Structure formats: C-alpha cells, structure tokens
Amino acid sequence: MKRQFPLHLYIATLSLLLILLAGGLIGAFGYKAARELLEASAVELTQRIGRETLGELQRIVGPAEMAVSMLAFDALGDATTLAQRRQRLALMREMLSNSDAVSALYVGYDTGDVFLLRRLHDAAARSATDAPDDAAYLLQSIERSAGRGRFLYLGPTLEVLRDDDRPDYAASYDPRSREWFAKAMASARGRVISPPYLFFSTQKVGTTLAMRSPNGRAVAASDILLETMNASLARQKVTPGSRVMLVSPRGLVIAHDGIERPVAVAADGTARLMHMQDLGLPAVAGLGPEIERMTGREPRTLHLELADGDWRVTLIPVLVEGAPPLCLVTAIPDRELLAAAFELRRTTLLVAGLVMLLAIPIAWGFARIVSRPLRALAGEAEAIRRFDFSHAVQADSPIAEVNALGLTMDAMRRAIRRFLDLSQAVAAEENFERLLPMLLGETLAAATADAAVLYLSDRDGLIPVAAARADGTSLMDTLLPLSRADAGPLIGRAVRSGAAQVGVLEAADIAGVGLDGVLQETTARHAVAVPLLNRQRHLVGVMLLLRHAPIGDDQLSFVSALSGSAATSLEARELIKAQKELFQALIELLAGAIDAKSPYTGGHCARVPELAKMLAAAACAETRGPFADFRLDDKGWEALHVAAWLHDCGKVTTPDYVVDKATKLETISDRIHEVRMRFEVLKRDAEIACLEAIASGADAPAARDRMAAEHQALDDDFAFLAACNEGGEFLASDAVARLAAIAARTWTRTLDDRIGLSHEERERKARTPPAAPPAIEPLLADRPDHAIERQPQDRIGEDPRWGFRMKVPRLLYDRGELHNLAVERGTLSEEERYKINEHIVQTLVMLSQLPFPKHLRQVPEIAGGHHEKMDGSGYPRGLTREQMSPMARMLAIADIFEALTAIDRPYKKGKTLSQAIAIMADMKRKQHIDPDLFDLFLRAGVYREYAEKFLRPDQIDAVDIAPYLGAGDTPLNP
Incomplete structure (x- = not known):
C-alpha cells in the first residue's frame, strides 16, 4: 500500500516553503538590486575616470599644442642662421616654462637644419647630456650648409656656459628623415601627434607634437612627457585591488596606477614600453585582441572568470583630437566591487532562517486545524492539479461547505477537461477550413444539441461556413447567407447584446436562415444564439445551436465561455491566414519587381517555383529508389514555395547597367x-x-x-x-x-x-x-x-562568418578602357562578373536576416544553393551534394531548366526540350547537378509537364531520355 501522509503536513510544508520562497526572493531581489546599483556605480566611475583621463591628456597636450602653434607661426620658421634663430630663445624658454610636461621645443627645416631647446630639469637630464651642473637648458643646432652641429649649454637666463662642436650630430641626424617631420609636411592639416613612446634620452614615456609652418619650409615640434598620468590614474582607483592603466591599441602601457615608469628592459639591455602581458595581471594579460578590435567611441565592458576570481574589465576609448587613439583599461575584482551585495545576501539568508524557525510551530498548528475536513478531497484535488480528469470528484462530509466544494470541483473537472480537449484539438489543427467544422462539432457536443450552424461575419452580414447534425451529417446545402437586418429576432438580439440568447425558434428565424427542411425532420425547436466576439469585443461570427429541450443555465454558461475560446481561435487563425496571404503577396511583389527590373530575367522568379514544386511532387510520389523516403508535409511545401519565390531576391541589389551590359565599354552609356x-x-x-x-x-x-x-x-x-x-x-x-x-x-x-x-x-x-x-x-x-574602390559595405563576400568561397576582386568596378576592351570572352570584366554573381550572396544575407519561423528556417539554405554544384565547384559557398538539402538541389535544377527554355529573354531564344535536356545531361555528367534528381526529372516526365504549361509549341520536340538515364555516374543518396 502506498505510504500516505496527512494533509496538514502538506499545508504546513507549503506554508514553510512559501515563507522560505518569500525570504529567498526578498534576498535575491535585494542582492540583485544591490549588485545592479554597485555595477551601475562602477560604470559611472569608469566613465568619470575616462573623462578625467581625457581631461588630463588635454591638460598636458594643450599647452604643448599652443606652444607648437605659436612656434610654427613665429619668425623662427623663416630664420636661416643660428644667430637669427637664437633671437627667439627667450620666447622658447617662456613656452617651456608654461608646461612641466613639455621637455623640448624644436624646429626642423626643409634644408636639413635643426634648432632645438631642451630643458635640463634635473641632474639625470644633465648627466645624460654631459651638461654642466648649473646648466638649465641645452640648445642643439645643425646648420646643414656648413655641415656643423653644436651643443650650447645655457644657464637659467640663457647665458652660454659651454659651446661644443658636434660634427657627428650633424652627420647622424637629419630632421627630414624623421617621421614627425615627414608626417607634418604631408598632413592636410599640417599638424600631427605621434603615438606615445619611450624617449631615448630620459627613458620616460611621452609623445611628439609637430606642426608645419605656414611657409611650408619648416616644422615646429615639441616633446611631451606623460609621467603625470600615473599619479592621476592612481587617484582614480575604484577599489584597493582594482587596476587602472592607459594603453595603446597594441597593448603597450602608457601609464599605470601602480608603476611610476612602465618600462621593461630586454636581455640586451635595451628599454621598451611594457606590454600588458608584462604586468603579471591575468585580468588584463589577454585583452590585446579586444583592444585592437575596438572602434568608435563607445566603451566596452567584459566579465572575466579567472582562477583568482571574477573581474569586471572596462575598455574606454580615449580620443584626443589629432592624436592616435588610446584605451583606458579599468579592471575591478568582483569580490571587492560586490562585497556589500555579498554581505547583504548573507544577512538576508540569516534573517530568513530565523523567520523559518519561528514559523514552523505556527504553520504546523494551523495546518492541522484546516486540513481535517479537507482530507477527503485532497486526493481528488491532487488529481485535478495533475490534469487527471479520469475520476469523478466525490465528497462525503457533514460539512456543507466541503460537500459544495466537492460538487464544484467535479463540475470544474468536467469543464476544464472539455476546454483542454477543445484547445488541444484547435492547437493541433492548422488548416483554417478544417478548423471551422471542428469548433462546431465540439460546441455541439458540449451543449448536447441536435444540430448547429456556424456563421462568420463579413462586410455584408453573416456567411454560413459549417453546419451539421449531432450524427455528423452536413446541413450546408440548405443554408443561406444572412444580412444583419434579416437574421431573425433571436440572432439579431444576440448580435446587438453581445451575449448568448435563448428562445424558441420563430417563423422569421426559421425562414431567414433556411432551416425549413431541417426542422421538418427533427423536433429541435429550442435554440441558443451565441455571438462570437474577439478580444476587442467585435463580432467575429454567430453560432446557432438547436435543441429539443431548453438549455440549462450551467450548460449555457459553459457554451458562452466556450464561444469566447472559439472566437479567439477563429480570430487567431484568421490573422495567421491573413498574414500568410500578405507574406505571399509581398514575396510575389518582390519577385515580380525583380523580373520587371530587367528584360534579362523575364518571368523567371514566377516560373521557377512551379517547376521546383513539380519536381518535389515527383520525388514525394516515389516508392522506391533514392527518393523512396522523401516526403514533404505542409510546412515543407511552404518552405520550398517561399525559397523558390525568393531564390533571386538578391538581384534587387544588382545595378541594371551591369546586368544589361551589352558591350565592353558600356556603363550607363556606351563609351x-x-x-x-x-x-x-x-x-x-x-x-x-x-x-x-x-x-x-x-x-x-x-x-x-x-x-x-x-x-x-x-x-x-x-x-x-x-x-x-x-x-x-x-x-x-x-x-x-x-x-x-x-x-x-x-x-x-x-x-x-x-x-x-x-x-x-x-x-x-x-x-x-x-x-x-x-x-x-x-x-x-x-x-x-x-x-x-570597394568600400567596407561592399565586402560582404569577404566576411568569414558567411562561409562564402568566392574570389572577391580588389576593386568594386574597374572602368579602364583597355581593361574592359581586353576582356577575353563576353562583355563583363572580372569586377562586373562578380557583381552579377554576388546576387546569390545578397540573397543569402537578406534571407538570413529575416526572422523566419522555425519551419521556414531552411529557406536561406534552399534559396541560396541554386548556383552550387554537386562536386563543390559552385558558388557562393562551394558546397558539395552531401552538404545540400534535397530541396536546394531541386531548386538548382529548376533554375537551370527554366533559364535554358525561357522565351522572354531579349538576348537569346529559348532552347527546345531536346537542346535543354542535352545540356543538362552534360552538367549531370560533370557532377554540376544532382544525377538522381535529374533522372527523376526525366523519368517522371516533369520536363514535359512544365513544357506543356509554359513553353511554345515549337520548343516542345521529341526527346529520347533513355541515353541520359544513369549515364554511368555513381548514384548518390539524397
């Protein structure tokens, strides 16, 4: 015997579970809210860091930019001797004093001369340049015409402390060969800024800003130190364990919150900028590819699951006008960022546990009191909960409420079962025409009626769409359409009130609906007129039920409720039907537009679906051979239909002058x-x-x-x-x-x-x-x-996610006169031939972006494979026969045969049947088309059925198909 438990145990357990669920939900939602708040705060903080970092960069670069601009427009650009140039030293000193970040100002001339003033701000800088201890500046000069290089060590007031000749400096350094000089000269704006790099003399990170002088004979430049960025980033740390750094697109560290100088020394002793991988921080070690892929100004947030815990990494583009892009990387460990949320979750769970301990005795006592009179109904309720309606609900209790509950539960069981049966039947039936008599039959049975009529509303009145007796005999032959005015009193009241109406049929009702013959054969005179209203309370139809006795209130309520479900089902199916019709109309509209777009396509898009479906029907009819198991249901037929109509939709993107190009020099006109x-x-x-x-x-x-x-x-x-x-x-x-x-x-x-x-x-x-x-x-x-040139939007064929294997020409179009005249065959250049073939690429892309329902998701594959070949030499994906569905292979044959026999192409005559089949037999031999399907195409007479429908009589000649069947090719399984 199955072990049983008292009902009060379930009630108590349910109460405790509800308390536990409530506590858990409160804790979960509290944790979620705290987590979202902290994450939002982290996002706001990282955005603020990005703004402040950009501001710091602009603060550093701004004075340098002003200094370089002033220097570029200064008379120094026109000076030709060292004496003339030294007259501008005071100005250059003032420019250097205005910004701690600017370490040197200099001018390079198109003659190869250089005039550079470097600030010696500490002992290390003086030692690196072999300067006197009291030197404040170093003036480096090259006079190319004299072949002379000089280092002048200057004091704070620009007095000369030492003058060294440096001929090697003049011999080894020429500004015209430097990148900053060449880029500034070539720049349309005349101003450039270099990516951050490691200064050779100081081993500090900086950048170079250069600007061409107005006369175009000189370039002014400055060296800018970025060492103050480290301290700025250290102030921006969100949590103690977080990391903030500024990196280049290649992952080189420009500034770091915890490293004063992000410099690495190689084995040979040379210094370089550290890479993120050199930091030993797993959270940022693998971010190089992510940073390289960043485009635009939008930040990106990554959530990394690492061995030392989860990290939240934010990549923020830092864009300074005229400068190469940089990236601010913020890495925050979740254990620190979400510490408050974790603590809140622990507290909430503790409180919920305490509440559970207090609620156990209370729930237990309450459950025992409530459960005693309900124990007899518990099993039946459990059965209903499990949707088990096979047993009637029975209650035997001295408590009236319990007995009433038992009766109500039994009535509920029957009602739910009827609704579920009807819902399952309606859900399983997709055909609108078959759905109507099904709804009528279910309602007729639920109301125990002798006969029933279903009317649907239209613009002119009510149209009978289904009518039957209880034994299933149809009554449609005797019924007439009804106008709203002639519907009779009973139906009229139901339509006007929007509620079910009960009554005895009057003469006007009988004559109006054409039930004279029906009522002569039955005693059914009592009737129920039930209006079918949709969710907007608009009339969808009317159901008329005929009974030999008045209907009870309980049955009337049930029929009224059932009519609402029926109305909703009818509305939904009608909407689905209308959407399918609209979808089909749009498909035919697009296909017709493609056919009308160029005289070279004619009615191709309309004929290919007919031929494809003929071939599919022949395959479905096979009972042996490779297609013995091939069958299509309604959804499969719909997928083939849609794919065939849309197989050339990509041609809408192909320019007319390329499709219609009749001579080699023709573009919009013939050149x-x-x-x-x-x-x-x-x-x-x-x-x-x-x-x-x-x-x-x-x-x-x-x-x-x-x-x-x-x-x-x-x-x-x-x-x-x-x-x-x-x-x-x-x-x-x-x-x-x-x-x-x-x-x-x-x-x-x-x-x-x-x-x-x-x-x-x-x-x-x-x-x-x-x-x-x-x-x-x-x-x-x-x-x-x-x-x-081929623009980014024209490079779909190169995108690896599509799997296209077509060779994409470098140019979008090459209109060179010799290039086009030298085309060996035909009139199309390589670029134009690709543009023609690209229509199938566009077809696949366009169809893949449509939100097809599940049963139509095969449409892109079917439509996009009609230029593939069985040996994998086709395009655009180079698919083999095994990689293509049977319907895609059918469409390929239909596309070829229609193109060969089409009579509405202005550039060629349609071929006869024998010519077309001979050509396709050769294609079969070369494994360009499916040999099994081509044999079926011939054997089942599909080619002749199509010809009789679409070809001219002079094209339909005799064809001996025997030589083409088999043809020695190895059979393949579909």
Whole structure:
C-alpha cells in the first residue's frame, strides 16, 4: 500500500516553503538590486575616470599644442642662421616654462637644419647630456650648409656656459628623415601627434607634437612627457585591488596606477614600453585582441572568470583630437566591487532562517486545524492539479461547505477537461477550413444539441461556413447567407447584446436562415444564439445551436465561455491566414519587381517555383529508389514555395547597367562613342596637318596621300576597336597587343577635364595631378580615376562568418578602357562578373536576416544553393551534394531548366526540350547537378509537364531520355 501522509503536513510544508520562497526572493531581489546599483556605480566611475583621463591628456597636450602653434607661426620658421634663430630663445624658454610636461621645443627645416631647446630639469637630464651642473637648458643646432652641429649649454637666463662642436650630430641626424617631420609636411592639416613612446634620452614615456609652418619650409615640434598620468590614474582607483592603466591599441602601457615608469628592459639591455602581458595581471594579460578590435567611441565592458576570481574589465576609448587613439583599461575584482551585495545576501539568508524557525510551530498548528475536513478531497484535488480528469470528484462530509466544494470541483473537472480537449484539438489543427467544422462539432457536443450552424461575419452580414447534425451529417446545402437586418429576432438580439440568447425558434428565424427542411425532420425547436466576439469585443461570427429541450443555465454558461475560446481561435487563425496571404503577396511583389527590373530575367522568379514544386511532387510520389523516403508535409511545401519565390531576391541589389551590359565599354552609356570622337579628332588633326603642309609649300598630292593613309589607318583601328567592344568572339593575345598599340596613339585635349563632374568623380580625378590644357592624352587608357574602390559595405563576400568561397576582386568596378576592351570572352570584366554573381550572396544575407519561423528556417539554405554544384565547384559557398538539402538541389535544377527554355529573354531564344535536356545531361555528367534528381526529372516526365504549361509549341520536340538515364555516374543518396 502506498505510504500516505496527512494533509496538514502538506499545508504546513507549503506554508514553510512559501515563507522560505518569500525570504529567498526578498534576498535575491535585494542582492540583485544591490549588485545592479554597485555595477551601475562602477560604470559611472569608469566613465568619470575616462573623462578625467581625457581631461588630463588635454591638460598636458594643450599647452604643448599652443606652444607648437605659436612656434610654427613665429619668425623662427623663416630664420636661416643660428644667430637669427637664437633671437627667439627667450620666447622658447617662456613656452617651456608654461608646461612641466613639455621637455623640448624644436624646429626642423626643409634644408636639413635643426634648432632645438631642451630643458635640463634635473641632474639625470644633465648627466645624460654631459651638461654642466648649473646648466638649465641645452640648445642643439645643425646648420646643414656648413655641415656643423653644436651643443650650447645655457644657464637659467640663457647665458652660454659651454659651446661644443658636434660634427657627428650633424652627420647622424637629419630632421627630414624623421617621421614627425615627414608626417607634418604631408598632413592636410599640417599638424600631427605621434603615438606615445619611450624617449631615448630620459627613458620616460611621452609623445611628439609637430606642426608645419605656414611657409611650408619648416616644422615646429615639441616633446611631451606623460609621467603625470600615473599619479592621476592612481587617484582614480575604484577599489584597493582594482587596476587602472592607459594603453595603446597594441597593448603597450602608457601609464599605470601602480608603476611610476612602465618600462621593461630586454636581455640586451635595451628599454621598451611594457606590454600588458608584462604586468603579471591575468585580468588584463589577454585583452590585446579586444583592444585592437575596438572602434568608435563607445566603451566596452567584459566579465572575466579567472582562477583568482571574477573581474569586471572596462575598455574606454580615449580620443584626443589629432592624436592616435588610446584605451583606458579599468579592471575591478568582483569580490571587492560586490562585497556589500555579498554581505547583504548573507544577512538576508540569516534573517530568513530565523523567520523559518519561528514559523514552523505556527504553520504546523494551523495546518492541522484546516486540513481535517479537507482530507477527503485532497486526493481528488491532487488529481485535478495533475490534469487527471479520469475520476469523478466525490465528497462525503457533514460539512456543507466541503460537500459544495466537492460538487464544484467535479463540475470544474468536467469543464476544464472539455476546454483542454477543445484547445488541444484547435492547437493541433492548422488548416483554417478544417478548423471551422471542428469548433462546431465540439460546441455541439458540449451543449448536447441536435444540430448547429456556424456563421462568420463579413462586410455584408453573416456567411454560413459549417453546419451539421449531432450524427455528423452536413446541413450546408440548405443554408443561406444572412444580412444583419434579416437574421431573425433571436440572432439579431444576440448580435446587438453581445451575449448568448435563448428562445424558441420563430417563423422569421426559421425562414431567414433556411432551416425549413431541417426542422421538418427533427423536433429541435429550442435554440441558443451565441455571438462570437474577439478580444476587442467585435463580432467575429454567430453560432446557432438547436435543441429539443431548453438549455440549462450551467450548460449555457459553459457554451458562452466556450464561444469566447472559439472566437479567439477563429480570430487567431484568421490573422495567421491573413498574414500568410500578405507574406505571399509581398514575396510575389518582390519577385515580380525583380523580373520587371530587367528584360534579362523575364518571368523567371514566377516560373521557377512551379517547376521546383513539380519536381518535389515527383520525388514525394516515389516508392522506391533514392527518393523512396522523401516526403514533404505542409510546412515543407511552404518552405520550398517561399525559397523558390525568393531564390533571386538578391538581384534587387544588382545595378541594371551591369546586368544589361551589352558591350565592353558600356556603363550607363556606351563609351565607344567617346573613343569614336577621339578618332574623329585625330582624323581632323591629320587633315589640318595636310592643309598646313600644302599652305606652307609642300607637295599637295604627297600630303593628301599621307592624310589618306593616316585616315585609313585610323578607320581600320577604330573598326577593330568596335569589333572588340562587341565581345562576340574570344580575344586572342595578338588582339590584346594591337589594343595596346592603338592605345599608345595620342590626341590633344584643349579643355579642362575636371569641371562639370560629380563630387565622386572629382575625388577620383584628384588621385593624379592635373594636366593643364592643351594636354597630350593617350587614345585609350586605364586611368586611376577609372578604378572605383570597394568600400567596407561592399565586402560582404569577404566576411568569414558567411562561409562564402568566392574570389572577391580588389576593386568594386574597374572602368579602364583597355581593361574592359581586353576582356577575353563576353562583355563583363572580372569586377562586373562578380557583381552579377554576388546576387546569390545578397540573397543569402537578406534571407538570413529575416526572422523566419522555425519551419521556414531552411529557406536561406534552399534559396541560396541554386548556383552550387554537386562536386563543390559552385558558388557562393562551394558546397558539395552531401552538404545540400534535397530541396536546394531541386531548386538548382529548376533554375537551370527554366533559364535554358525561357522565351522572354531579349538576348537569346529559348532552347527546345531536346537542346535543354542535352545540356543538362552534360552538367549531370560533370557532377554540376544532382544525377538522381535529374533522372527523376526525366523519368517522371516533369520536363514535359512544365513544357506543356509554359513553353511554345515549337520548343516542345521529341526527346529520347533513355541515353541520359544513369549515364554511368555513381548514384548518390539524397
């Protein structure tokens, strides 16, 4: 016998569990709130650190920037001798005194001269430069023309303490070879700032700021020390164990909260900036790749789980105008950051435990008092809780409330069971047309009615959609649509009131709904009209129930409640149906737009789905062979349908002028006309040269003969170019060589070729220096402005997460005249051919970004595989047969056969059946298409079924398929 426990034990246990749950939830929510507050505070603190670090950098760089700007605009930039330059020493000293961070100011000249004033602020700096003990400044000078280098050691008032000749300094140092000089000279703004680095003379971290003088002959610069950043970061620590550091994009430590000089010494004794990995801190050791990937201004927060605990790491970009980007790294251990939250959690759990100890005796006593009269119903309630409705609820107690509870529970059991049965039936039925009679039958049974009619509301009134007797016999043949005015008194009251109405059918009701014949065969005269209202209380329909006796109040309440569930189900299914219809309309709209976009596609997007579904139906009908187990349910058919309609949706992104390119020089227009005009100019030049020669006394017949020969050569060359432009034949190497020879001809341009252009073309023209007219131009050229660079948004095919294996050309378009004319086959260059093929890449990307429901998630794979080949040589992913679904392989065959036989392409005639099948048989032999599916395509007569529907009669010729079946290829399993 199963061991049993008294009910009061459950009640007491439940009470204690509720108390424990409440305490746990309070503790959990308190801990969560404290944690979120501390984490938010940490975020705010790290953002403040970022702002203060940026401010500190700007405070350091600002005076230096002002000093360099003043120095760049000072007369020092025009000085040519040391004596002239020394007159500006006082100004330079004042500039150095305005900022402790600026260690040196200097000017480099385009002649190779240097004038540098360095502050010797301590004994180490004087020792490093071999300066006298009382030296305050070091003046370093190079006069390139004299080949002389000098070190002048100056006192606080700029008096000369010692003057050393340093010829080796002049020989080894030339500012023009230095990066700061070259970048400042090349910069459009004329101002640059270097990444932080280790100064050679002081072994301290700093940066160099340089600015070109207005005359463009000199560059002013300053060396800036960043050592004050260490103390600033130390003040910003969030917790004692946290770490704050400023690093470069490569992970080099610029400043650190706990290290005065972040310098590492290599084995050979050379010093370098420390890398984050050199710090011995696991929390930041592996952050190098994360910092390198950072772009923009937004900070990033990482949560690291390490052996010494969890760490919260924040990466904040520090961007100073004109300077290379830096990154502020803040690493905070969770054990310190969340210490208060941990303590709150421990306290809450302790309090909850004490409350539990106090509640145990109270809950136990209360449970024993309450449970005694309910013990008989406990088992039944437990059964209902488990959704076990197989046993009726019985109660035998002297307590009236307990007996009433037993009866109510039994009624509840029956009602819940009916609702669950109906809900399960409705949920399992996805077809709207089959759902209607199901709802009617369930309601008819629940109301124990003799017959029932279901009407749905539309704009004109009520339309009967299902009607049946209790035995399942349909009554649809006798029913008529109802207008709101002619619905009869009973139905009219139900519609107006929005509530179920009960009554005896009157003559008007009987005649209005067409029930004359039904009521002659049954005694059912009592009726219930139940309005079906959706969640907005709008009328969805009406259900009319016919009974031989009046309905009870309990049944009426149940039917009313059931009608609400039925109305909701009808509304949901109607919405789903409407959404599917809208989705299908949008798909067909997009496919139609693609077909209408170019005459080269015709009705392709509409015909491929028909052919794909014919082939899929043939595969489903197979009972043996490789497709014996292949079957599609409604969801599978829907996935194939959607994929087939959208398989070329990426073509919406392909430019029309690329798709429709008929000649090699064609872009928006055919540039052969520009080339023709150049030939015309050369012919006019030859004629003018002839006339000038005759006018100057030359032999007229000889001059005209030379002109005729030149004209003939030009005509021959242009005729050759025009033939090459058509792209109808293979272009051999000797033809390419002749193109190069023709291109070597020159013509004279007398007009500016940089006016009247779009801003993009002006930018491309700016890649080469302008040639003032009259300019000698080659007859044909591949100019830099013909090259259109591939922008980041055009590099989808290079993204490894998509798995595309297509070779992506370096350029988006190359409109070079020679480059295009030298295309060996056809009219498309490599870049344009990729742009055509890229439509399948765009198809996959576009479809992969759509939130398809689960049963349609295979759509991108099906639609995106129709250019793949069974041997893996297709594109865009180079999939093999085993990597493709059967439906994707079916779509590939449908796409090829439709393209071969299409009759609405302006550039070609549709092939006959025999021609198309012969071509596809060769593709089967080369493992380009699925051999099993192609055999099925032929054997099941799919090709002929499609032909009779879509091809012209003259295309449908006799085909002997026997030679193409099998073809010696090794069969593959789908």
